[in-house]
Amino acid sequence: MDPNPSPHPTDSQPEPPEKRLAALSLRSAHLPPDFAPAEIQEDDDDEGYLTAASRGGSSSCAAAAWKDEVDGLDDDKDVDVGPPSPSSSGYAGERGSSLASSAGVDDPQPQPDDWARDKKHLDEDDASASWRKRKKHFFILSNSGKPIYSRYGDEHKLAGFSATLQAIISFVENSGDHIKFVRAGKHQIVFLVKGPIYLVCISCTQESYEGLRGQLELMYGQMLLILTKSINKCFEKNPKFDMASLLGGTDAVFLSLIHAFSWNPATFLHAYTCIPLAQSTRKAASAVLQDVADSGVLFALLMCEHKVISLVGAQKETLHPDDIFLLSNFILSSESFRTSESFSPICIPRYNPMAFLYAYVHFFDENTYLTLLTSSANAFYDLKDSRSRIQNVLLKANVLDEVQKSLRESALRIEDLPADPSSRSVSPPPQFSEDVNSQLLSSEMAIGGPAGLWHFIYKSIYLDQYVSSEFPLVISNPKQQKRLYKAYKKMYASMHDKTIGPHKTQFRRDEDYVLFCWITQDFELYAAFNPLADKMQAIKICNRVCQWIRDLENEIFVYGESTLSW
Amino acid sequence: MGCSSSLPANNAGAVGNINNENSATDSKNLRVKLVLLGDSGVGKSCIVLRFVRGQFDPTSKVTVGASFLSQTLALEDSTTVKFEIWDTAGQERYAALAPLYYRGAGAAIVVYDITSPELFNKAQYWVKELQKHGSPDMIMALVGNKADLHDNRCVSSQDAKEYADRNSMFFIETSAKTADNINQLFEEIAKRLPRPAPS
Ligand SMILES: Nc1nc2c(ncn2[C@@H]2O[C@H](COP(=O)(O)OP(=O)(O)OP(=O)(O)O)[C@@H](O)[C@H]2O)c(=O)[nH]1
Ligand SMILES: [Mg+2]
Numbered sequence: 124m125d126p127n128p129s130p131h132p133t134d135s136q137p138e139p140p141e142k143r144l145a146a147l148s149l150r151s152a153h154l155p156p157d158f159a160p161a162e163i164q165e166d167d168d169d170e171g172y173l174t175a176a177s178r179g180g181s182s183s184c185a186a187a188a189w190k191d192e193v194d195g196l197d198d199d200k201d202v203d204v205g206p207p208s209p210s211s212s213g214y215a216g217e218r219g220s221s222l223a224s225s226a227g228v229d230d231p232q233p234q235p236d237d238w239a240r241d242k243k244h245l246d247e248d249d250a251s252a253s254w255r256k257r258k259k260h261f262f263i264l265s266n267s268g269k270p271i272y273s274r275y276g277d278e279h280k281l282a283g284f285s286a287t288l289q290a291i292i293s294f295v296e297n298s299g300d301h302i303k304f305v306r307a308g309k310h311q312i313v314f315l316v317k318g319p320i321y322l323v324c325i326s327c328t329q330e331s332y333e334g335l336r337g338q339l340e341l342m343y344g345q346m347l348l349i350l351t352k353s354i355n356k357c358f359e360k361n362p363k364f365d366m367a368s369l370l371g372g373t374d375a376v377f378l379s380l381i382h383a384f385s386w387n388p389a390t391f392l393h394a395y396t397c398i399p400l401a402q403s404t405r406k407a408a409s410a411v412l413q414d415v416a417d418s419g420v421l422f423a424l425l426m427c428e429h430k431v432i433s434l435v436g437a438q439k440e441t442l443h444p445d446d447i448f449l450l451s452n453f454i455l456s457s458e459s460f461r462t463s464e465s466f467s468p469i470c471i472p473r474y475n476p477m478a479f480l481y482a483y484v485h486f487f488d489e490n491t492y493l494t495l496l497t498s499s500a501n502a503f504y505d506l507k508d509s510r511s512r513i514q515n516v517l518l519k520a521n522v523l524d525e526v527q528k529s530l531r532e533s534a535l536r537i538e539d540l541p542a543d544p545s546s547r548s549v550s551p552p553p554q555f556s557e558d559v560n561s562q563l564l565s566s567e568m569a570i571g572g573p574a575g576l577w578h579f580i581y582k583s584i585y586l587d588q589y590v591s592s593e594f595p596l597v598i599s600n601p602k603q604q605k606r607l608y609k610a611y612k613k614m615y616a617s618m619h620d621k622t623i624g625p626h627k628t629q630f631r632r633d634e635d636y637v638l639f640c641w642i643t644q645d646f647e648l649y650a651a652f653n654p655l656a657d658k659m660q661a662i663k664i665c666n667r668v669c670q671w672i673r674d675l676e677n678e679i680f681v682y683g684e685s686t687l688s689w
Numbered sequence: 690m691g692c693s694s695s696l697p698a699n700n701a702g703a704v705g706n707i708n709n710e711n712s713a714t715d716s717k718n719l720r721v722k723l724v725l726l727g728d729s730g731v732g733k734s735c736i737v738l739r740f741v742r743g744q745f746d747p748t749s750k751v752t753v754g755a756s757f758l759s760q761t762l763a764l765e766d767s768t769t770v771k772f773e774i775w776d777t778a779g780q781e782r783y784a785a786l787a788p789l790y791y792r793g794a795g796a797a798i799v800v801y802d803i804t805s806p807e808l809f810n811k812a813q814y815w816v817k818e819l820q821k822h823g824s825p826d827m828i829m830a831l832v833g834n835k836a837d838l839h840d841n842r843c844v845s846s847q848d849a850k851e852y853a854d855r856n857s858m859f860f861i862e863t864s865a866k867t868a869d870n871i872n873q874l875f876e877e878i879a880k881r882l883p884r885p886a887p888s
Binding site: 349350368369370371372457458459460462463464465466467468469482500501503507 | 729734738750751752753754755756757758776778780781782783786789
């Protein structure tokens with residue numbers, strides 16, 4: 124299944140003429156220095172380096188091999204490329220193959236919000252050994268081969284490499300076909316073509332094609348949020364248009380986005396999560412937001428970090444969960460929003476990719492912020508007034524304190540899973556005839572929750588919201604957490620695989636976990652148990668989890684707001 | 690400092706242009722919308738934060754869109770001036786949005802970095818834009834920031850001052866880092882504000 128549930132058409136068609144000129148300046152004479160990378164210091168440990176041995180793939184070699192086969196290439200063709208060509212000057216060429224810098228592979232556990240320490244490594248380019256050993260590259264380039272963004276290294280120095288990527292993509296496009304991915308040794312190269320803009324991920328993280336393409340879609344969405352799709356106009360006027368400078372100062376935004384791919388379930392579930400709150404508290408917040416929305420604001424969002432406290436749309440307007448994620452990622456990673464109230468043009472890609480809205484953003488405290496979106500460029504002072512009205516209500520109803528309290532205390536802990544296997548509980552999923560020959564766990568062996576439950580994520584399909592449990596001690600460090608998310612992502616991809624699915628349940632055991640996934644019309648449940656967990660027990664526990672969620676739903680979900688995706 | 694402004698000293702238009710003006714602006718308590726323009730990284734936000742909060746944070750926080758801050762300044766003649774400040778983003782993609790923020794502004798500060806000749810050119814671009822599209826009685830200041838980095842100076846004070854004089858701006862060099870001339874900058878603007886006739 125398309126990881127991206129919106130039925131919006133893809134962008135390969137010609138753009139309709141835009142009604143509104145996006146406010147983009149095309150004066151390229153004075154390119155502003157991009158100083159954001161200077162403050163970023165450390166590599167993301169988990170995705171830092173490949174081992175020397177796995178440095179197999181080479182895009183230029185992939186390109187060469189692939190050209191030989193191009194006649195047989197169809198839409199879905201997966202090209203396997205042989206051993207790397209030592210003469211290649213591309214992605215995995217042999218030049219400068221010193222391994223000196225591979226020392227930092229195992230940095231001690233960075234905290235989840237340590238993304239800012241991830242370095243862009245401006246000194247690197249495609250000739251650097253360190254650059255070639257990165258586990259996961261992201262590139263954005265134009266269809267004329269001009270670099271727009273690179274996760275690592277200086278875009279300008281990667282012109283040659285970009286041209287190689289462009290050659291691969293254009294070659295296929297010109298023959299009326301689309302390239303989806305190329306496999307080269309352990310590397311997978313995934314392509315996404317969006318009109319004049321090409322997005323490419325080169326990864327040896329063994330994530331699924333669908334998953335990686337979903338990540339590229341989000342990168343494209345993040346770019347639209349900053350520039351709108353009317354950027355395409357610039358390429359119509361000038362195919363050699365240099366877009367990189369228009370993204371100046373946004374490195375932290377993309378860095379945080381890429382980091383979120385490995386820790387934020389919103390990026391693969393396409394759902395958002397709420398901060399648990401007493402119903403009355405949330406009602407107080409929602410009521411005043413609704414008030415404001417009725418007086419000319421399109422969307423009012425109150426969030427704490429990446430969790431929703433309340434959100435309201437004017438009339439029947441809706442915000443797609445991906446847009447909520449991209450918006451909060453943009454705000455949380457642009458530090459200037461925390462300094463003072465701001466008024467800034469922002470495009471909400473699923474709402475209207477062609478035009479800017481204006482966002483009034485104000486942080487009430489370190490992590491709680493209000494965003495008011497309007498289509499009126501002159502609304503700042505009105506929104507500022509609305510904000511102080513909202514602030515008064517929030518203070519009176521003690522909402523901000525409750526939010527802080529919830530942040531500290533109200534996580535779902537698996538140890539708190541009610542013991543009572545309620546008689547009302549839904550019947551367990553059918554067809555579990557296979558008798559798993561596993562040791563029954565004694566209760567003291569069940570580390571974590573009952574029957575070895577370690578963690579779960581529950582997504583309400585109807586609400587487009589998910590909740591996840593607190594990580595137990597056994598999965599307490601970020602590396603373990605990333606690994607679990609990776610396992611969930613894999614599960615997600617296979618559950619939604621169109622060719623062999625859709626599946627209703629899946630039970631998977633490996634050395635790390637027992638994973639159980641269950642999808643119904645109403646929800647998707649992903650649960651991780653300790654690797655020795657018993658299957659029947661696990662299923663029983665999952666029923667209890669679902670019942671538990673239903674008992675808590677008024678506190679852990681936002682209801683009554685118009686947030687359904689279209 | 691260059692105080693050779695030839696701006697009309699008596700014009701009530703600018704101050705009254707603030708959107709949503711609702712509190713009384715009497716002859717003792719002025720209020721003015723002020724906008725900062727200039728390329729990314731010249732130090733606009735640092736200047737504002739130095740003035741409003743007395744702080745200097747050397748880590749860059751690239752402004753998005755524009756930030757709004759206000760600060761009231763008491764002058765020696767016992768008048769007060771409330772600055773409503775728009776600290777705009779210097780990134781290229783926001784350039785076309787500048788009118789949104791300078792429209793109706795009574796004062797504008799165009800900032801460059803004394804260590805970069807290109808940024809001085811960019812400042813001249815903003816001056817021209819304001820002359821063309823800003824309100825005619827806007828008080829304009831040309832500010833050479835990062836004066837503490839005089840060892841790396843690339844733009845001479847003399848050149849900048851001459852340019853400012855030719856364009857009826859006043860000129861001052863500041864350092865947000867050392868706080869040098871920051872208050873003077875805003876006081877100078879405050880002094881030049883048109884005083885509404887006492888009624
Ligand atoms: N030495 C020195 N550095 C300064 C001074 N003012 C600002 N800086 C540095 O210049 C950098 C950019 O300053 P900002 O105030 O963020 O620049 P800006 O003009 O607001 O940039 P945008 O928001 O992108 O338009 C920061 O890293 C500051 O540390 C100064 O007076 N002296
Ligand atoms: Mg700034």
